[in-house]
Amino acid sequence: MASFLILVMITLGVPMIGKAYAEYADVVINNFSSAEGMRPVVFPHWFHRVRFRCKVCHADLGFKFEAGGNQMRMVNIIEGEYCGACHNGEIAWAPENCDLCHSAKPNLATQVHGSTSQTLVTPVTGQPMEKQERAPKAKVLE
Amino acid sequence: MKTVMVMLSAALVAVFAPAAQAQQGDQVAAAAKNTPVTQGQPPAKEQTPVKPVNPFNRLMQDKSTFNPPPPEDGIHDPGNEGTFLLQPPREAFGAFVKSNFGNRVDWVKTLDEGKINPRWDRLDPKAEPDVLDLNIVRVVRGSMPDVLYPHAPHTKWLTCENCHDAIFVPEAGKNQISMAAILMGEKCGVCHGKVAFPVTECRKCHSLKKEAVSKN
Numbered sequence: 001m002a003s004f005l006i007l008v009m010i011t012l013g014v015p016m017i018g019k020a021y022a023e024y025a026d027v028v029i030n031n032f033s034s035a036e037g038m039r040p041v042v043f044p045h046w047f048h049r050v051r052f053r054c055k056v057c058h059a060d061l062g063f064k065f066e067a068g069g070n071q072m073r074m075v076n077i078i079e080g081e082y083c084g085a086c087h088n089g090e091i092a093w094a095p096e097n098c099d100l101c102h103s104a105k106p107n108l109a110t111q112v113h114g115s116t117s118q119t120l121v122t123p124v125t126g127q128p129m130e131k132q133e134r135a136p137k138a139k140v141l142e
Numbered sequence: 143m144k145t146v147m148v149m150l151s152a153a154l155v156a157v158f159a160p161a162a163q164a165q166q167g168d169q170v171a172a173a174a175k176n177t178p179v180t181q182g183q184p185p186a187k188e189q190t191p192v193k194p195v196n197p198f199n200r201l202m203q204d205k206s207t208f209n210p211p212p213p214e215d216g217i218h219d220p221g222n223e224g225t226f227l228l229q230p231p232r233e234a235f236g237a238f239v240k241s242n243f244g245n246r247v248d249w250v251k252t253l254d255e256g257k258i259n260p261r262w263d264r265l266d267p268k269a270e271p272d273v274l275d276l277n278i279v280r281v282v283r284g285s286m287p288d289v290l291y292p293h294a295p296h297t298k299w300l301t302c303e304n305c306h307d308a309i310f311v312p313e314a315g316k317n318q319i320s321m322a323a324i325l326m327g328e329k330c331g332v333c334h335g336k337v338a339f340p341v342t343e344c345r346k347c348h349s350l351k352k353e354a355v356s357k358n
Contacts, residue, residue, distance in 0.1 A: 020216030021207040023231050024244045025337040028217055039219055042212075045337050046231055046245050053260050053271065054337075055301040060264060065304075065332050085264065099224025104217055113217060114244070116325060116335030116342075 024114035027067050028104050040104035043083075061085050068110035208246055209235065244339050250295045273297045278314050279350060288350040291330075 023046055030040035048057070057063045061082070064070055070082060077084035078095050086092045093100070111118065211230035212218040218225045231245065238257055241248035252258055263269035274297045280289040296305070306312045309332055317329065324331035324341060335341040 021203065021210050022215040022217040023209060024340070026215075026217060039222060042218060044228075046247070047229060047234070049249070049260060049299075049337075050234060050258050051260050052264070053262050054299045055271070055304065056261060056264050059301045059303055091264065097224070099222050100227060101224075103212070103219060103222050103225045103228065105219045108217060112336050114340070116327075116331070116340055 020113070022113035026113040028108050028111050028113070029068060029072070030104070030108060030110045031068055031071060032073065033102060034107050038098070039102040039106055040108050040110075041101045042104045043101075067112045241339070243343050249299075249339075253298060271298055271301075274302075280315075280319065282348065285352075286344070287348040287352060289347050290349050291347075 023044060025045035027043040027045065028040050029043060033040045058065060063082070072082045074095070076082055077087070080088060083101065084095060087095055087101075209231040210216075211232070212228040213220040213225050218228070235245070235247055239248040239251040239255060240246060253260075261267055261269070262271050274293040276293040278291040278293075280291060282288050302312075309329065310317045319329045323329050324334065327335065330347070331341065334347075339346060
């Protein structure tokens with residue numbers, strides 16, 4: 001009985017660890033999801049960069065380098081924009097697999113996981129010293 | 143015994159709550175607006191395990207927590223069925239060249255050694271990037287080694303328009319770059335510290351000994 005209990009506690013305990021150790025560069029996207037009663041979206045960079053170079057998404061498909069910066073709506077996605085350029089049943093599985101994209105813990109805010117600003121022990125307060133005279137030197141190596 | 147029973151029922155509630163929630167997820171899927179997904183989720187406070195107050199490293203992440211499978215990573219919802227269908231990073235990274243930072247993968251070497259061949263074009267698996275082999279040295283004030291910015295590893299992943307002119311004007315020395323800006327996510331920090339290797343890896347950028355440069 002007691003050992004069963006302990007077992008239950010252990011199996012439950014693992015995913016219950018409060019701290020987030022998400023994979024570096026996982027992006028949580030939540031501009032609209034929570035407000036519409038869906039779990040937020042998790043976009044895994046590591047998984048996609050094994051299959052595509054950055055250029056495909058950030059130049060050809062026009063994704064901005066900004067978490068939450070692309071105001072994506074499901075209607076855009078089913079019309080073949082954003083994630084829908086690939087998640088169309090041809091290049092990758094189609095949008096009816098809601099749970100694969102909408103997989104974040106409820107109400108998580110938009111964020112990039114493991115980003116420097118998230119992992120710094122102390123927050124960055126230093127401002128770039130733009131005003132200072134320091135014509136940067138640079139040269140090209142042949 | 144009574145307390146044991148109370149604990150057991152609490153445990154059972156906890157066991158079934160995620161399942162109930164997963165079902166709810168399906169309903170939400172069918173009628174996007176229906177139920178708040180938060181129901182049945184224990185409040186965050188209960189989830190925090192008691193930690194010893196004097197561990198050796200208080201502020202650093204424990205190594206055993208690197209590359210966790212999605213249900214245990216703290217951002218994916220273990221109460222969502224789909225979460226369990228996602229690939230655990232370790233399964234994918236097996237043959238990749240390891241590193242001590244970021245994804246724990248050295249993406250430059252993994253690509254150069256042909257362990258992966260990500261598409262350069264969404265549809266055409268044969269399209270190849272035009273790699274530009276142009277190195278730029280940024281002379282750094284103070285004792286830190288100078289920065290060598292190599293176009294080659296960048297143009298294997300990115301196209302010129304990703305950086306020029308939105309982030310950098312293409313002229314050696316024209317751009318004001320500082321560490322503070324990088325840490326705040328500007329300049330090199332648009333990518334480094336978010337998706338490309340993190341800013342903690344000083345030597346990857348500050349790779350030129352001062353003497354070597356001043357001799358030229």
